[in-house]
Amino acid sequence: xxxxxxxxxxxxxxxxxxxxxxxxxxxxxxxxxxxxxxxxxxxxxxxxxxxxxxxxxxxxxxxxxxxxxxxxxxxxxxxxxxxxxxxxxxxxxxxxxxxxxxxxxxxxxxxxxxxxxxxxxxxxxxxxxxxxxxxxxxxxxxxxxxxxxxxxxxxxxxxxxxxxxxxxxxxxxxxxxxxxxxxxxxxxxxxxxxxxxxxxxxxxxxxxxxxxxxxxxxxxxxxxxxxxxxxxxxxxxxxxxxxxxxxxxxxxxxxxxxxxxxxxxxxxxxxxxxxxxxxxxxxxxxxxxxxxxxxxx
Amino acid sequence: xxxxxxxxxxxxxxxxxxxxxxxxxxxxxxxxxxxxxxxxxxxxxxxxxxxxxxxxxxxxxxxxxxxxxxxxxxxxxxxxxxxxxxxxxxxxxxxxxxxxxxxxxxxxxxxxxxxxxxxxxxxxxxxxxxxxxxxxxxxxxxxxxxxxxxxxxxxxxxxxxxxxxxxxxxxxxxxxxxxxxxxxxxxxxxxxxxxxxxxxxxxxxxxxxxxxxxxxxxxxxxxxxxxxxxxxxxxxxxxxxxxxxxxxxxxxxxxxxxxxxxxxxxxxxxxxxxxxxxxxxxxxxxxxxxxxxxxxxxxxxxxxxxxxxxxxxxxxxxxxxxxxxxxxxxxxxxxxxxxxxxxxxxxxxxxxxxxxxxxxxxxxxxxxxxxxxxxxxxxxxxxxxxxxxxxxxxxxxxxxxxxxxxxxxxxxxxxxxxxxxxxxxxxxxxxxxxxxxxxxxxxx
Numbered sequence: 253x254x255x256x257x258x259x260x261x262x263x264x265x266x267x268x269x270x271x272x273x274x275x276x277x278x279x280x281x282x283x284x285x286x287x288x289x290x291x292x293x294x295x296x297x298x299x300x301x302x303x304x305x306x307x308x309x310x311x312x313x314x315x316x317x318x319x320x321x322x323x324x325x326x327x328x329x330x331x332x333x334x335x336x337x338x339x340x341x342x343x344x345x346x347x348x349x350x351x352x353x354x355x356x357x358x359x360x361x362x363x364x365x366x367x368x369x370x371x372x373x374x375x376x377x378x379x380x381x382x383x384x385x386x387x388x389x390x391x392x393x394x395x396x397x398x399x400x401x402x403x404x405x406x407x408x409x410x411x412x413x414x415x416x417x418x419x420x421x422x423x424x425x426x427x428x429x430x431x432x433x434x435x436x437x438x439x440x441x442x443x444x445x446x447x448x449x450x451x452x453x454x455x456x457x458x459x460x461x462x463x464x465x466x467x468x469x470x471x472x473x474x475x476x477x478x479x480x481x482x483x484x485x486x487x488x489x490x491x492x493x494x495x496x497x498x499x500x501x502x503x504x505x506x507x508x509x510x511x512x513x514x515x516x517x518x519x520x521x522x523x524x525x526x527x528x529x530x531x532x533x534x535x536x537x538x539x540x541x542x543x544x545x546x547x548x549x
Numbered sequence: 550x551x552x553x554x555x556x557x558x559x560x561x562x563x564x565x566x567x568x569x570x571x572x573x574x575x576x577x578x579x580x581x582x583x584x585x586x587x588x589x590x591x592x593x594x595x596x597x598x599x600x601x602x603x604x605x606x607x608x609x610x611x612x613x614x615x616x617x618x619x620x621x622x623x624x625x626x627x628x629x630x631x632x633x634x635x636x637x638x639x640x641x642x643x644x645x646x647x648x649x650x651x652x653x654x655x656x657x658x659x660x661x662x663x664x665x666x667x668x669x670x671x672x673x674x675x676x677x678x679x680x681x682x683x684x685x686x687x688x689x690x691x692x693x694x695x696x697x698x699x700x701x702x703x704x705x706x707x708x709x710x711x712x713x714x715x716x717x718x719x720x721x722x723x724x725x726x727x728x729x730x731x732x733x734x735x736x737x738x739x740x741x742x743x744x745x746x747x748x749x750x751x752x753x754x755x756x757x758x759x760x761x762x763x764x765x766x767x768x769x770x771x772x773x774x775x776x777x778x779x780x781x782x783x784x785x786x787x788x789x790x791x792x793x794x795x796x797x798x799x800x801x802x803x804x805x806x807x808x809x810x811x812x813x814x815x816x817x818x819x820x821x822x823x824x825x826x827x828x829x830x831x832x833x834x835x836x837x838x839x840x841x842x843x844x845x846x847x848x849x850x851x852x853x854x855x856x857x858x859x860x861x862x863x864x865x866x867x868x869x870x871x872x873x874x875x876x877x878x879x880x881x882x883x884x885x886x887x888x889x890x891x892x893x894x895x896x897x898x899x900x901x902x903x904x905x906x907x908x909x910x911x912x913x914x915x916x917x918x919x920x921x922x923x924x925x926x927x928x929x930x931x932x933x934x935x936x937x938x939x940x941x942x943x944x945x946x947x948x949x950x951x952x953x954x955x956x957x958x959x960x961x962x963x964x965x966x967x968x969x970x971x972x973x974x975x976x977x978x979x980x981x982x983x984x985x986x987x988x989x990x991x992x993x
Contacts, residue, residue, distance in 0.1 A: 267619065270641060275640045275643075278644055278647065282647055283653050284653075
């Protein structure tokens with residue numbers, strides 16, 4: 253009983269009070285600079301220290317890089333991102349074959365690994381392709397939509413036979429002229445590049461189209477229309493179509509091409525010059541002599 | 550006096566530093582409780598003239614952001630008795646207040662309730678040489694007040710100029726800028742026991758705090774409890790604390806007298822403890838719950854369980870009637886009030902134009918005191934509560950916190966004291982030189 257009473261008295265006498273240490277610590281913690289240090293400075297410092305210690309060693313650094321790569325891989329190789337096949341639209345069989353050969357991709361492949369701009373450039377680099385659009389369609393299909401160049405003429409050059417489109421771009425090489433007999437033939441250096449002009453000439457030459465064998469580019473500046481039976485029409489540099497139309501008009505009026513003419517020179521459009529063949533020349537000479545009253549030889 | 554001037558000036562500088570930092574603590578080390586308030590100053594620039602608060606402006610420019618009280622230990626009669634216990638108490642209060650304010654406080658303003666304050670009225674006068682009265686002249690006239698012999702080991706707590714007179718015009722509160730031939734000044738000087746200040750200073754130092762101001766408890770509780778016209782017309786404030794009852798007389802907004810009676814609420818408690826044979830804690834509880842000073846016939850039938858924990862059933866099951874309790878309390882309260890009356894008479898309080906008396910402090914909350922006090926102190930008695938200050942918790946708005954709230958006001962808006970004026974640089978050499986020249990002129 254006495255001890256209990258004593259304890260009660262002792263408790264009553266000693267009111268609780270913070271110790272000097274806790275008082276000072278609390279005051280220290282209430283110092284603004286110290287508090288900011290504890291709240292932000294120390295955690296940042298600790299974090300920096302941990303990171304520094306972790307990455308000080310090459311092996312750990314590599315392990316972390318590998319780990320990151322693994323995670324990246326695993327996300328990229330999810331089935332949602334995989335490309336399983338390629339679909340080539342709008343290309344003929346041979347061009348599609350070319351595209352499949354030229355694109356170095358092996359399916360299945362993650363769409364993250366596909367460099368579409370680069371591939372688009374590669375596909376567009378094929379001569380037969382005018383425009384190429386690549387996109388990855390839902391369902392993991394790499395869609396290559398191609399607009400092919402339309403060959404308009406066969407170009408016979410020193411290197412061989414080529415197909416060219418309206419812009420003068422080579423579309424594909426050709427083995428024999430007979431393969432594309434439907435296309436007109438142009439020849440000579442620079443003929444391919446001027447294909448558009450050549451096509452305009454061909455279009456204008458409707459009435460005599462069946463006579464035309466081809467167009468020859470002369471000196472990379474003007475055309476000569478090569479006709480059957482060795483005849484030719486020399487066209488001027490400027491406005492060759494009108495010159496040809498003149499010739500056609502002449503032909504329709506006087507059947508000039510049916511006569512024994514070697515060439516019609518339209519290089520000076522205001523004055524058509526006709527070159528006769530050897531026999532015709534002799535004949536005309538003879539007739540003239542007769543007209544002049546000379547004694548025939 | 551110069552040493553005191555220096556130390557008070559140092560305290561003023563500290564207060565300025567605290568103001569700049571914006572946080573200051575108020576510490577009221579009393580006999581029954583230690584209260585600590587943390588003030589945040591918002592700066593005077595938040596005040597506009599249109600607010601119309603005038604001289605009260607300083608009071609609202611702060612906000613109480615932390616408040617804590619703890620039971621006091623080691624303090625008797627408002628003086629520190631057991632230093633380490635008191636230090637622990639201060640630590641508890643300061644820590645709790647800091648925690649509430651969430652800010653660290655370094656500067657503290659404290660008040661002293663005990664230390665046997667003694668009031669002196671001083672007067673000084675200087676001749677003016679036709680110049681306008683500036684702060685320098687005020688400093689000179691204050692320095693001209695002759696310090697009375699304070700006694701051994703006593704120090705000046707307050708030295709406030711309360712009145713200025715120029716020639717025959719008296720009752721000036723601010724003589725600056727006026728002209729005259731002779732400047733008089735009345736100063737109220739309050740001295741307390743130096744060791745009491747030393748002990749408090751030591752305790753505060755031990756808590757890593759710096760003292761930024763020191764005030765008499767009776768002065769600051771009057772600042773918070775007297776309304777403005779009471780301060781102006783003249784009133785006495787009686788701060789009935791735990792161990793000491795302070796009284797101060799105000800006139801024209803200046804304290805003109807202060808004293809303290811070394812009796813308080815703790816004596817009432819100890820009377821109850823002795824009379825009813827109960828422990829002090831129980832006696833305190835009985836006093837606060839059932840206490841009173843005016844008995845009615847109904848109080849005979851109201852029985853109070855005295856209780857106890859001795860284990861003796863007979864002793865622990867006693868009951869006393871409320872009339873008996875009042876019979877114990879009333880003589881002691883009467884004694885306190887009579888002692889106060891005697892001090893007021895000694896100060897010639899009855900000659901003041903207004904006889905208003907305001908009772909405040911924890912012990913003024915005894916029910917029935919407003920009936921008892923007029924019988925001893927005169928008719929104009931009211932029970933006062935401290936002014937409302939911003940941010941003060943509800944629990945700290947009672948009469949027991951009069952001096953703590955007064956200290957807040959004192960911290961925000963201190964009165965000019967003697968040491969706020971520049972001590973006149975010894976002007977004797979120039980004056981004597983001038984006198985010599987004058988003598989030459991007159992005689993040659």
